[in-house]
Each structure stands twice: as structure tokens, then as C-alpha cells.
Amino acid sequence: MSDEVARHLSGIIESMRGFLAAMMDPEMGRHAADPAASNFIAGNPQELAMPQYVRTLQRWAEPKDKDWFGYKMPHRAALAAAAEGLSKELGLSFGADDIVLTRGAHGGLAAALTVVVDPGDEVIFISPPWFFYEALILGARGKPVKVRVKPGGFDLDVDAIAAAISPRTRAVLINTPHNPTGRIFGEDTLRAVASVLEKGSARNGRPIYLISDEAYSRILFDGNRMITPGAFYPRSLLVHTYSKSALAPGQRLGYVALPPGIPGRDQLRQAFMVEGFATGNMLPDAIMQYALPEIDAMSIDLEHLQRKRDRMLDALREMGYEVHSPQATFYLLPKAPIADDMRFARTLAAQKVLVLPGVAVEMPGYFRISLTATDAMIDRALPVFAEVRSGLAAGVAR
Numbered sequence: 001m002s003d004e005v006a007r008h009l010s011g012i013i014e015s016m017r018g019f020l021a022a023m024m025d026p027e028m029g030r031h032a033a034d035p036a037a038s039n040f041i042a043g044n045p046q047e048l049a050m051p052q053y054v055r056t057l058q059r060w061a062e063p064k065d066k067d068w069f070g071y072k073m074p075h076r077a078a079l080a081a082a083a084e085g086l087s088k089e090l091g092l093s094f095g096a097d098d099i100v101l102t103r104g105a106h107g108g109l110a111a112a113l114t115v116v117v118d119p120g121d122e123v124i125f126i127s128p129p130w131f132f133y134e135a136l137i138l139g140a141r142g143k144p145v146k147v148r149v150k151p152g153g154f155d156l157d158v159d160a161i162a163a164a165i166s167p168r169t170r171a172v173l174i175n176t177p178h179n180p181t182g183r184i185f186g187e188d189t190l191r192a193v194a195s196v197l198e199k200g201s202a203r204n205g206r207p208i209y210l211i212s213d214e215a216y217s218r219i220l221f222d223g224n225r226m227i228t229p230g231a232f233y234p235r236s237l238l239v240h241t242y243s244k245s246a247l248a249p250g251q252r253l254g255y256v257a258l259p260p261g262i263p264g265r266d267q268l269r270q271a272f273m274v275e276g277f278a279t280g281n282m283l284p285d286a287i288m289q290y291a292l293p294e295i296d297a298m299s300i301d302l303e304h305l306q307r308k309r310d311r312m313l314d315a316l317r318e319m320g321y322e323v324h325s326p327q328a329t330f331y332l333l334p335k336a337p338i339a340d341d342m343r344f345a346r347t348l349a350a351q352k353v354l355v356l357p358g359v360a361v362e363m364p365g366y367f368r369i370s371l372t373a374t375d376a377m378i379d380r381a382l383p384v385f386a387e388v389r390s391g392l393a394a395g396v397a398r
Contacts, residue, residue: 008138015134015144022342022360028349037352038377038384040369043330045247047374053246053298060290072286074101081293082255086240089217090228093260100272101283101292103252105215105241106132111281112237112256113140113171115271116209121170124161128361130179130213142170154181154324158192165200165208172197174229175213177220180333180361180368182326184220187227194233201235207263210236215254216329218245218299221306224327230259242292244330247300247372253288305330308371312378319386320393332369333358337389339365347392353384 001009013020022028023041031037039046048054063069079096087094102108117123119141125133127146137144147160161172172193176185193210201208210233217226217240230236241254256272258265276282283289309325309332316323316334323334336344341364345357358366373381 018359019131027346038381075289078289078292085296098258100256104254108239108256117142122168125173154183162196171209177216177328190229234261
């Protein structure tokens with residue numbers, strides 16, 4: 001390995017330090033496989049997959065001809081179904097040629113960054129972030145530039161984004177609905193961001209792209225609706241996945257959508273195709289492409305998910321935890337009762353309740369709870385949350 005590659009990889013590892021520290025913590029890891037544990041760490045399924053999802057994959061796994069599992073170009077029926085579903089969801093008009101199939105949102109983000117970022121270009125991203133944004137930017141040879149959301153309500157800080165734009169800015173990466181806060185960024189905010197990027201592009205003499213990670217666009221509470229920046233800023237790349245709506249993150253299926261009016265559409269489509277060949281970040285597997293039209297119409301039980309959210313909010317607040325109500329996503333983000341969120345998470349883990357320490361998402365002093373946990377897990381965990389908070393408040397951590 002060359003010195004340059006070693007330095008590059010070292011920088012990527014450093015960007016994931018908080019995530020790795022939390023996920024590889026021996027105390028929490030010791031209990032992760034325990035069937036008696038209440039696991040709130042990640043947006044993973046804690047029950048069997050939806051029966052209709054399983055039946056769909058089983059049916060499409062049966063070959064219909066000799067080419068069924070042969071080399072694939074994008075499956076036209078999958079492109080058309082994704083475009084139709086997204087058009088209904090966002091209220092914009094997408095066609096099959098506006099869709100680039102990817103291996104989930106992770107693959108879509110990697111592809112989008114590779115397509116638009118030159119070595120040394122700056123990419124502004126929002127903190128608290130998803131675990132791998134900074135690593136993905138570095139992997140594309142870009143320079144990450146971090147901008148925090150506003151404290152309290154967790155809205156985008158448009159003035160801070162504007163101040164962060166430099167002559168080297170090539171893209172802004174946002175996540176709406178936002179993981180881990182559950183905030184849906186509103187129309188006024190997104191219009192303001194669009195205005196800032198238009199002015200920045202004109203000032204720089206080259207376009208600034210907006211990459212919108214919309215992985216949780218279908219995980220909405222309280223009748224909220226998804227608002228995409230693609231409605232207000234044509235140079236947007238909209239990244240979607242079926243991992244959340246189907247709660248099957250191990251089955252990699254997603255896409256990047258090019259919104260109406262995006263300049264250079266044909267060149268971008270060609271660039272995405274070349275990126276796949278050049279990097280190995282290829283299309284979803286054949287079965288997933290065949291199944292996409294049916295998967296697009298599926299959803300986990302959002303009413304049940306919202307009931308779990310409401311139950312945990314009420315219970316945690318009654319115990320004295322400070323926690324806001326998320327508008328969307330799988331997650332709650334309570335404030336830990338002590339400043340050391342890793343110590344708090346380890347104390348819970350000792351009683352078989354597993355949460356994600358805030359340090360993993362650049363929110364020290366907080367912890368994240370995934371609502372994909374089962375009702376039985378919540379039943380077991382709530383008394384532990386109360387006991388641990390009471391014990392730590394009294395200075396007697398177990």
C-alpha cells in the first residue's frame with residue numbers, strides 16, 4: 001500500500017471514529033446477539049420480513065428463461081415503476097429515463113458524489129449526519145465541510161450553509177427526513193437553500209449540485225408529507241431506497257432520480273452509467289430489479305410504528321427524559337441523563353437494553369432509539385430506562 005493510499009484510508013477511518021467506537025464497543029457487543037436483549041441500536045428488522053415481500057422475492061427467483069440471471073442492463077419495468085411511484089409521492093413528473101437504479105441509497109450516494117465531485121472539490125454536509133457521509137465524500141476525493149443544524153428544532157441553518165460556500169464548493173448534501181432527528185425540512189427552508197445555491201453557483205461560475213438523501217421519504221408520522229428540494233432547485237440528485245419502506249436493509253435496492261428541468265440530463269445519465277462500470281458500483285441484482293414494481297407498492301405498518309413512537313415518547317418523558325417528537329424516520333433522539341452518552345449506553349447494555357450513543361452521530365450527550373424494536377422489547381426496556389435514569393441521577397450507576 002502506498003503512503004498516499006494509507007493516508008487516504010486513515011482519513012476515512014477517522015471520519016467514522018464515533019460510529020466505530022459505538023458499534024465495536026465490547027460491552028454492547030457482548031449483549032447484541034442475546035435473544036433476551038432489547039435492541040434499539042439500528043434500523044434493523046427485529047421480526048420476520050413482511051410475508052408479501054418474501055413471496056415476491058421467491059416468485060421472481062424462479063427463472064423464466066435462459067437469460068433470467070444473465071448480465072443485465074436496467075430493467076425497463078423497474079425504471080417505469082420507480083418513476084411512477086416517485087411521481088405520486090413527490091408530486092413531480094418523473095419518467096423511466098429519469099431513474100438510475102442503484103444498490104440502495106448507500107450506492108446511490110456514492111454514485112452521485114463520484115459523478116459530480118472532482119478531486120479537491122468541497123462538499124457541504126449536514127451534522128448530525130448519517131454515519132458514512134464524510135467517508136463517502138472522502139472516498140470520492142472530495143473535501144468534507146460540516147454545517148450543524150440549528151439547535152432546538154434541528155432545522156437547516158441556511159445562513160451557515162451560505163457562509164460555508166467557497167469557490168471550491170461543488171455540492172451540498174442534505175438528508176430529509178433527517179436521521180437522526182426525524183425533522184422534515186419545510187418548503188420555506190428548502191426554497192431558501194435553493195436561492196443560496198443559485199447565488200453560489202452564479203458567483204462561482206459553475207453549478208453547485210444538491211444531493212438529497214431521501215431514504216426515509218415514506219416513513220412519515222402524523223399525516224406529514226414529504227417535501228423534496230428537487231421541487232425548488234433543478235440541479236438536485238434525489239437518492240431513494242426501498243430498505244426503509246420494506247424494512248429490508250440487507251436487500252440492496254434504490255435509485256437516484258433526476259428531477260424535471262435538471263440541466264445536462266443526458267450527460268448525467270451517461271456519467272452514472274460509466275461510474276457503475278468504472279467503480280463496480282453496479283445495478284441491483286436481477287431478482288431485485290424484477291421485483292421492484294411490486295416492492296414499490298409495499299410498506300411496513302406505519303400506524304404501528306407511530307404507536308410505538310407515541311408510547312415511548314410518553315413513557316420516557318414521564319421518567320424525566322428530554323426528547324422531542326420526530327416527524328418521520330425510525331428514530332427517537334433523547335437527551336441522556338449524564339453528559340457521557342457512551343457510559344450511559346454501557347449502563348443500559350449491562351441490563352440488556354441496547355441504544356446507539358450520540359457520539360456515533362455527532363450528538364454527544366444524546367442517544368438514539370430505533371422504533372423498529374418489537375413491542376416485547378419495549379415492554380422489557382421501559383423499566384430499565386427508568387431504573388438507570390434514577391440510578392444515574394442519584395450517582396449510583398449500575
